[in-house]
Amino acid sequence: MASASSQSVHRATTTAPVNIAVIKYWGKRDTTLNLPTNSSLSVTLSQRSLRTLTTASCSANYPAEDTLNLNGKPQEIQSSKRTLACLSNLRALRKSLEDADASLPKLSAMPLRIVSENNFPTAAGLASSAAGFAALVRAVADLYSLPQSPKELSRIARQGSGSACRSLMGGYVAWRTGELADGSDSLAEEVAPAAHWPEMRALVLVVSAEKKDVPSTEGMQTTVNTSELFAHRAKTVVPERMNAIEAAIRDRDFPKFAEITMRDSNTFHATCLDSWPPIFYMNDVSRAAVRLVHDINQAVGRTVAAYTFDAGPNAVIYYEEKDEELVAGTVKAILGADTTGWEGPFYEKLANVSAPGVSLDKIDSRVVSGLKEGVNRVILTGVGEGPISVQDHLVTETGEMVNN
Numbered sequence: 001m002a003s004a005s006s007q008s009v010h011r012a013t014t015t016a017p018v019n020i021a022v023i024k025y026w027g028k029r030d031t032t033l034n035l036p037t038n039s040s041l042s043v044t045l046s047q048r049s050l051r052t053l054t055t056a057s058c059s060a061n062y063p064a065e066d067t068l069n070l071n072g073k074p075q076e077i078q079s080s081k082r083t084l085a086c087l088s089n090l091r092a093l094r095k096s097l098e099d100a101d102a103s104l105p106k107l108s109a110m111p112l113r114i115v116s117e118n119n120f121p122t123a124a125g126l127a128s129s130a131a132g133f134a135a136l137v138r139a140v141a142d143l144y145s146l147p148q149s150p151k152e153l154s155r156i157a158r159q160g161s162g163s164a165c166r167s168l169m170g171g172y173v174a175w176r177t178g179e180l181a182d183g184s185d186s187l188a189e190e191v192a193p194a195a196h197w198p199e200m201r202a203l204v205l206v207v208s209a210e211k212k213d214v215p216s217t218e219g220m221q222t223t224v225n226t227s228e229l230f231a232h233r234a235k236t237v238v239p240e241r242m243n244a245i246e247a248a249i250r251d252r253d254f255p256k257f258a259e260i261t262m263r264d265s266n267t268f269h270a271t272c273l274d275s276w277p278p279i280f281y282m283n284d285v286s287r288a289a290v291r292l293v294h295d296i297n298q299a300v301g302r303t304v305a306a307y308t309f310d311a312g313p314n315a316v317i318y319y320e321e322k323d324e325e326l327v328a329g330t331v332k333a334i335l336g337a338d339t340t341g342w343e344g345p346f347y348e349k350l351a352n353v354s355a356p357g358v359s360l361d362k363i364d365s366r367v368v369s370g371l372k373e374g375v376n377r378v379i380l381t382g383v384g385e386g387p388i389s390v391q392d393h394l395v396t397e398t399g400e401m402v403n404n
């Protein structure tokens with residue numbers, strides 16, 4: 001944290017999680033402030049599996065320009081309006097602290113050196129931008145000793161990437177669309193902490209895409225401008241679903257949570273198909289995952305699993321820990337235990353399971369072969385906490401980058 005000397009290097013380091021929405025953010029009503037057309041809600045995923053680690057540092061001795069190094073590579077932040085917006089907002093907050101208290105070191109006047117690492121593939125549809133911008137905002141806010149709450153900081157992170165505002169908190173997080181033109185009421189807030197419903201698990205099926213998807217920023221604007229279905233979803237469908245899913249979370253009602261999650265993913269992808277020209281994020285492997293979940297639920301006789309898809313073909317399957325064998329056990333039997341990613345902090349109970357929880361003759365055979373062929377990696381994780389302040393800095397006391 002900041003020391004009194006103006007010559008020294010000041011540092012703060014944080015981790016931040018990925019989040020996967022169950023009510024999707026899709027559409028902006030203001031592209032500069034990054035204000036959404038509808039509220040959204042997500043589950044924060046455990047940082048024991050996926051996390052960004054970011055050190056923010058500043059020093060009067062650094063060269064004049066702010067820098068960001070991501071996974072060992074310098075980033076062109078001077079041309080990234082989003083990163084610049086986050087940094088200038090954070091600096092302004094620090095400056096107001098310094099103006100009110102002359103004894104504070106003038107950190108706002110010093111260049112920033114930010115170093116970050118994602119422990120999972122960047123820009124591969126695994127929500128690195130959400131974890132990345134949340135970590136950046138949290139680390140700089142800590143460096144500057146800002147008193148703002150995570151909810152207040154979400155106003156800044158949202159300008160980096162909309163979904164990033166939900167990664168500043170753990171558990172179950174809503175991003176309220178807000179009504180004000182300046183966006184001051186478009187903020188994320190915790191609906192329930194992870195400890196309220198800690199049994200929630202998420203199994204990510206990583207599907208290789210043949211070609212790059214339409215980036216979400218671009219895709220959502222095409223939808224806003226061309227889809228007739230879109231306005232109905234934003235105005236009518238989402239507000240009802242937000243109320244219903246918040247009640248399901250409050251009551252830990254998995255079947256209700258699951259149905260809303262699946263329906264909202266489907267509605268979101270329907271608005272993509274309704275865009276002109278149409279946008280396809282899901283592919284044949286994604287559709288096999290949809291079918292698998294419906295087949296498992298049908299075979300079990302109750303809803304034990306829910307799928308959701310972001311702007312890409314990867315499937316995220318939510319389930320409760322008590323149904324691990326039925327859901328993840330069946331996926332493991334289909335894909336094989338040697339698929340990359342099974343091992344890890346959430347694998348313990350599943351390690352000794354080799355028989356499918358649901359007999360494979362209850363699953364469409366094309367689903368089994370489609371998944372076997374198209375899923376090249378899994379990530380087994382669960383609901384988790386928000387950003388955590390840590391001491392394993394990626395910048396040394398003298399300002400050099402740590403080589404990992």
Ligand code: ADP
Pocket residue numbers: 052053054070116117118121122123124125126127128129130131132133135136216
């Ligand atoms: P993803 O599907 O992984 O979110 P995107 O293409 O939407 O992929 O976002 C990737 C972009 O997010 C990167 O090019 C970078 O600008 C930003 N980003 C990712 N990780 C970080 C990080 N750790 N720190 C800062 N920015 C990051």
Ligand code: DP6
Pocket residue numbers: 020021023024025026034040129160161162163164216217309310311
């Ligand atoms: C489908 O947050 O990546 O994952 O604000 O333009 O950076 P920008 O978009 P981004 O969009 C996320 C879209 C989504 C749904 C969601 O996470 O809610």
